[in-house]
Amino acid sequence: xxxxxxxxxxxxxxxxxxxxxxxxxxSNGNESEEVGINICKELFGQNTIWKQTSYNNNFRCRxxxxxxxxxxxxxxxxxxxxYSSWVLNTEYYNWDPPIIEPTLxxxxxxxxxxxxxxxxxxxxxxxxxxx
Numbered sequence: 001x002x003x004x005x006x007x008x009x010x011x012x013x014x015x016x017x018x019x020x021x022x023x024x025x026x027s028n029g030n031e032s033e034e035v036g037i038n039i040c041k042e043l044f045g046q047n048t049i050w051k052q053t054s055y056n057n058n059f060r061c062r063x064x065x066x067x068x069x070x071x072x073x074x075x076x077x078x079x080x081x082x083y084s085s086w087v088l089n090t091e092y093y094n095w096d097p098p099i100i101e102p103t104l105x106x107x108x109x110x111x112x113x114x115x116x117x118x119x120x121x122x123x124x125x126x127x128x129x130x131x
Contacts, residue, residue, distance in 0.1 A: 004040050005064035007049040013068045016053060053077060061093045083119045098122060
């Protein structure tokens with residue numbers, strides 16, 4: 001099965017559809033993203049924007065999900081940035097905080113502590129889970 005993500009004008013994934021691999025073969029019998037995109041446009045309108053995505057993460061880094069963003073520069077799908085200060089890591093295409101999260105001690109972990117990013121203060125705040 002071939003999967004295609006519809007993007008809005010800001011490259012945000014709006015939906016993902018499935019086409020048969022047989023339906024996206026070119027004249028040489030090879031799977032073609034272009035053929036698939038043309039089918040998507042026939043089905044959903046010529047003004048729609050589509051990119052193929054890989055369910056097995058074989059290309060474009062990861063399978064596209066609703067709300068993810070297609071990054072044209074790197075030709076990958078990335079999750080939305082959790083905070084405006086976080087930076088895209090171009091090795092794994094995830095978002096990194098401006099300050100590395102501190103390591104919890106074993107005792108803190110056992111006691112249910114965790115770190116939560118504080119965007120206003122640009123710090124990691126130590127919090128404890130409540131039951």
